[in-house]
Amino acid sequence: MKNKKQEIKFQIGKNGITEGILNSLTLVFKNHKQVRINALKSSGRDKEIIVKLADNISNELSRRLSCSLRYRIIGFTIVLRKQLPKSLRKQHL
Numbered sequence: 001m002k003n004k005k006q007e008i009k010f011q012i013g014k015n016g017i018t019e020g021i022l023n024s025l026t027l028v029f030k031n032h033k034q035v036r037i038n039a040l041k042s043s044g045r046d047k048e049i050i051v052k053l054a055d056n057i058s059n060e061l062s063r064r065l066s067c068s069l070r071y072r073i074i075g076f077t078i079v080l081r082k083q084l085p086k087s088l089r090k091q092h093l
Helices: 019-028 047-065 086-092
Strands: 009-012 034-039 068-074 077-083
Touching: 009 019, 019 047, 034 047, 047 068, 047 077
Parallel strands: 009 034
Antiparallel strands: 034 077, 068 077
């Protein structure tokens, strides 16, 4: 049997993006490349709000981790992925 990769999931509720969430995400990205963040109904299920949340999270974590992060929005889920620097991408091919 193959080992299934552990999927890291977070939920954002009525409090939005807190310092605790940002600290937890920073720690998670030290060991993982991808995180799924689900926006709950209480966070305001509006597409514009989801895009703003994704931008804010991505920008803040990029600054904290000194690396590039990309996000993709699927419904009310933000899939956040850490990008390797270009110099390392060539080595992994």
